[in-house]
Amino acid sequence: MVNSKIDVIVVGGGCAGISASIVLARAGKKVLLVERGDFSGSKNVFGGTIYARQTAEIFPKFWETAPVEREIKEHKFFLLSENNSFEASYKEDKETEHNCYTVNRAKWDRWACEKAQKEGVLFAPKTLVKALVKQNNKVIGIETEYEKYYADIVILADGVNSLLAKSIGLREEIKPSDVALSVKEVIKLPRNVIEERFHLENSFGTACRIISGPLKNMFAMGFMYTNLDSISIGFGVSVKDLKNRDKKPYEILEELKAHPTIAPYIKGGELVEYNAHLIPEGGFKAIPKLYSDGVMIVGDAAMFVNSLHFEGTNLAMLSGKLAAETAIGAIDKKDFSALCLSEYERKIKSSIVYKDLKTYSKPMKIAEKNLEFLLTYAPYKICKFFEIFTTADNRPKRNKYRKFIKDAIRERGVFGLIKAMWCLFRMGIGIIK
Numbered sequence: 001m002v003n004s005k006i007d008v009i010v011v012g013g014g015c016a017g018i019s020a021s022i023v024l025a026r027a028g029k030k031v032l033l034v035e036r037g038d039f040s041g042s043k044n045v046f047g048g049t050i051y052a053r054q055t056a057e058i059f060p061k062f063w064e065t066a067p068v069e070r071e072i073k074e075h076k077f078f079l080l081s082e083n084n085s086f087e088a089s090y091k092e093d094k095e096t097e098h099n100c101y102t103v104n105r106a107k108w109d110r111w112a113c114e115k116a117q118k119e120g121v122l123f124a125p126k127t128l129v130k131a132l133v134k135q136n137n138k139v140i141g142i143e144t145e146y147e148k149y150y151a152d153i154v155i156l157a158d159g160v161n162s163l164l165a166k167s168i169g170l171r172e173e174i175k176p177s178d179v180a181l182s183v184k185e186v187i188k189l190p191r192n193v194i195e196e197r198f199h200l201e202n203s204f205g206t207a208c209r210i211i212s213g214p215l216k217n218m219f220a221m222g223f224m225y226t227n228l229d230s231i232s233i234g235f236g237v238s239v240k241d242l243k244n245r246d247k248k249p250y251e252i253l254e255e256l257k258a259h260p261t262i263a264p265y266i267k268g269g270e271l272v273e274y275n276a277h278l279i280p281e282g283g284f285k286a287i288p289k290l291y292s293d294g295v296m297i298v299g300d301a302a303m304f305v306n307s308l309h310f311e312g313t314n315l316a317m318l319s320g321k322l323a324a325e326t327a328i329g330a331i332d333k334k335d336f337s338a339l340c341l342s343e344y345e346r347k348i349k350s351s352i353v354y355k356d357l358k359t360y361s362k363p364m365k366i367a368e369k370n371l372e373f374l375l376t377y378a379p380y381k382i383c384k385f386f387e388i389f390t391t392a393d394n395r396p397k398r399n400k401y402r403k404f405i406k407d408a409i410r411e412r413g414v415f416g417l418i419k420a421m422w423c424l425f426r427m428g429i430g431i432i433k
């Protein structure tokens with residue numbers, strides 16, 4: 001690794017770090033990207049999709065050369081009860097602009113990092129940053145196991161735990177309610193079997209969100225994604241809720257995989273990967289201070305994840321880009337003070353990162369308070385309604401509907417049902433207001 005002074009050191013070679021580095025290199029700045037893994041992506045756990053429009057701002061037309069798996073053209077939503085399910089599906093027009101792709105992050109990050117190196121980024125893999133070097137309260141570099149390296153600005157893209165941001169007081173210890181544990185398996189299946197089961201043409205794919213069933217009574221959501229010749233399946237659950245459960249995450253995942261609606265999709269597949277990772281899900285209220293003298297934080301380190309929409313990579317790339325643009329301005333002015341870097345916060349505040357997280361701030365608070373209704377009672381009741389609607393027997397339909405309503409009143413009380421409707425109304429208003 002070169003031990004001369006560089007303009008910017010970026011810690012962490014994930015989506016945020018690579019994006020920040022490449023934008024800096026394109027502007028002719030000397031940038032060092034430091035990653036603890038053997039290569040970018042080697043430490044990454046990911047279940048899902050990257051978003052084409054924001055990704056293309058960094059890697060134009062990436063789908064032509066990048067190692068993407070499938071272009072997602074169908075989004076399925078499963079509400080599970082014990083053994084039944086209600087399913088809704090949204091299909092995108094195949095001719096429309098690219099929206100999202102499933103990727104394998106080990107392959108994607110490696111490709112993106114190689115691209116960054118071709119554009120001039122100095123890359124240091126297998127290098128764990130142990131501490132930040134400070135002088136008069138300003139961050140002036142990093143300390144690895146072997147050496148210290150100096151730069152005018154350090155960008156922290158070291159992911160959800162960001163020990164480095166904590167070490168300089170930019171972040172506090174993450175609260176269990178602000179973080180989800182995600183467990184995921186990759187199940188290998190022949191390509192044609194996946195295409196048959198999900199009714200896919202060519203290399204198009206499906207993304208599924210799963211609510212309730214084995215995930216009932218938790219702030220949790222499941223997912224299932226089609227890759228070219230494998231399926232990623234898993235769920236994310238609030239660490240706070242997990243602490244109160246007697247079941248281990250992998251036991252819950254086994255139950256999800258065995259659910260009669262899910263099992264046929266993965267039947268006969270070979271488990272090739274199992275992993276677990278934290279996802280920052282505190283949303284708007286958990287966004288920390290984003291800068292200090294000589295330093296900025298981006299991506300998961302800055303808690304930029306929109307958990308309801310499964311968006312993290314796009315917010316990571318965008319925040320990396322905005323931090324890099326701020327750094328370019330600061331280098332040109334030769335001003336690395338907190339005041340100058342506060343421009344990054346201004347950019348974030350006028351971007352989709354901040355606006356979207358703010359949009360969900362109130363609705364998510366309401367949702368947390370009405371969790372059992374939203375993620376357990378309502379899905380079970382919807383399944384029950386469709387069971388009544390579709391079942392032909394000798395009982396009059398009117399009696400069945402009456403019983404359905406009577407049961408709901410008995411279970412929740414009139415006031416409870418009105419309260420639940422009011423909660424949905426307030427969530428809706430909270431989003432559009």
Ligand SMILES: Cc1cc2nc3c(=O)[nH]c(=O)nc-3n(C[C@H](O)[C@H](O)[C@H](O)COP(=O)(O)OP(=O)(O)OC[C@H]3O[C@@H](n4cnc5c(N)ncnc54)[C@H](O)[C@@H]3O)c2cc1C
Binds near residue numbers: 017182278304314
């Ligand atoms: C199971 C799962 C499913 C997900 N699904 C989706 C999805 O469908 N769509 C989506 O957009 N997002 C999804 N996300 C979220 C998404 O993965 C993250 O938001 C995104 O990866 C954040 O990028 P990042 O660069 O900030 O952090 P990371 O990708 O975590 O990268 C951080 C990097 O920093 C390195 N690092 C850490 N500490 C140090 C150190 N001290 N020194 C050197 N290097 C260090 C790590 O090795 C890592 O490479 C999912 C996450 C999980 C866990």
